[in-house]
Amino acid sequence: MDVIRIHHPLDARQIPDEPVVLAMGFFDGVHRGHQAVIARAKALAQEKQAKLAVLTYDHHPALVYRPLEADDRKYLSIPTRKLQQLERLGVERVFLVNYTGEFASQSPQEFVDHYLVAFHTVVAVAGFDHTYGKKDVATMDRLADYAKGRFTVETVAQEAQDQQKISSTRIRQAMKQGDIDLANQLLGYPYRSTGVVVHGEARGRTIGYPTANILTPENQWLPGIGIYTARLKVGAIWYPGMVSIGRNVTFGDGRPITVEMNLLDFQGNLYGEPVEVEWQHRLRGEIKFADADGLVDQLQQDERETRAYFQRLTQ
Structure with a gap:
């Protein structure tokens, strides 16, 4: 997949002289x-014998318009992960634009003239609610007017589940609530985060449940506090286990949130390993136990449920 990184104003020499069907969106x-948008663009690209291309951005556009809130700093797919996902969907070229104030200050007509036409777009494809400037004028309904016959426009209807729109906002809300099962349904795949294994308090090994403590970059979403089934990727190997996001409240108040994963039937030293966590299913919320014995009893139940969950996956 060809990735063309663009800073405004566009240098036309960066752009190969060949037609593309262009899917547009932030695609977090x-x-x-x-x-659905990319699948429609792919079908049109095959029909038009053009390359399948995507126009997306390197960071959240909110950075340009207002002071960042905590949620604006986190992504469901960081840029490297997003590019991997696009490539798996068959995208051949990505125009990765640095979203700056100067880029955002363009009128819709200037954006079309300077970018969509310069990309050699034959069809522009986006979701029904996609905008490329001020929401009242930069709509999909008006894009054909700005195109002036130089390319056609294809608008993809909303995808819904439970009569609600599938959106990044809805997925983030599910993540906050710890509803990883719903988040995965809306994503269409199990959510993944990355991190590195670091030293923790080593308390887990004293109660028979040693854990890999995973330091996760602050720009990635994590599910809300709770206990989950998950898989951990180390190198090229995936290991099943159960993972806690929480404050270890049994051992004191006001503790920081940590991500700790117990791997089933694993022996080895993981310190310093870069890892991926594939979040599968929520088991329960965090519970404060009277003592370590109560915690161990619950962990044994969690382990039984985790083993049963992964056994069902292999049947």
């Missing part, structure tokens, strides 16, 4: 709604 998470 590359969820089922995004997948």
Whole structure:
């Protein structure tokens, strides 16, 4: 997949002289709604004998318009992950634009003239609610007017589940609530985060449940506090286990949130390993126990449920 990194104003020499069908969007998470847009663009690219291309951005556009809130700093798919997902969907070229104030200050007509036409777009494809400037004028309904016959426009209807729109916002809300099962349904795949294994308090090994403590970059979403089934990727190997996001409240108040994963039937030293966590299913919320014995009893139940969950996956 060819990735062309662009800073405004566009240098036309960066752009290969060949037609593309262009899917547009920020595509955070590359969820089922995004997948529908790209699938439609792919079908049109095959029909037009053109390359399948995507126009997306290197960071959240909110950075340009207002002071960042905590949620604006986190992504369902960081840029490297998003590019991997797009490539798996068959995208051949990505125009990755640095979203700056100067870029955002363009009128819709200037954006079309300077970018969509310069990309050699034959069809522009986006979701029904996609905008490329001020929401009242930069709509999909008006894009054909700005195109002036130089390319056609294809608008993809919303994807819905439970009569609600599938959106990155809805997925983030599910993540906050710890509803990883719903988030995965909306994404169309199990959510993944990355991190590195670091030293923790080593308390887990004293109670028979040693854990890999995973330091996760602050720009990635994590599910809310709770206990989950998950898989951990080390190198090229995936290991099943159960993972806690919480404050270890049994051992004191006001503790920091940590991500700790117990791997089933694993022996080895993981310190310093870069890892991926594939979040599968929520088991329960965090519970404060009277003592370590109560915690161990619950962990044994969690382990039984985790083993049963992964056994069902292999049947």
